[in-house]
Amino acid sequence: xxDRGCKRSSMLLLSFLFMLxxxxxxxxxxxRHVIFLYGHLGASPFDSRTVGRYWMTGSVAAGAVLxxxxxxxxxxxxxxx
Numbered sequence: 001x002x003d004r005g006c007k008r009s010s011m012l013l014l015s016f017l018f019m020l021x022x023x024x025x026x027x028x029x030x031x032r033h034v035i036f037l038y039g040h041l042g043a044s045p046f047d048s049r050t051v052g053r054y055w056m057t058g059s060v061a062a063g064a065v066l067x068x069x070x071x072x073x074x075x076x077x078x079x080x081x
Contacts, residue, residue, distance in 0.1 A: 011072070015065045022061045 026035050033039065036053045043049045 011069065015069060018068060019061045019065050022064065023057070026057055 026032075032045075036045075036050055037043060038045060038050065041049070043053075
């Protein structure tokens with residue numbers, strides 16, 4: 001039973017680090033004009049349209065983590081059984 005808790009903790013840590021890495025890339029390294037479509041339909045940083053795009057990055061990151069989580073669990077199930 002203890003082994004299962006360790007696996008959950010490591011999976012949680014990996015998910016957190018993956019999401020943190022995505023945010024770091026999007027907000028610190030990548031060209032924000034491309035990521036958040038600055039200039040598209042007159043959008044500029046921190047206007048009402050762009051702020052919504054910032055919130056949307058949370059949904060995109062959560063979806064990416066969910067897909068990765070499902071794939072890793074599917075792979076673990078294939079390997080173990």
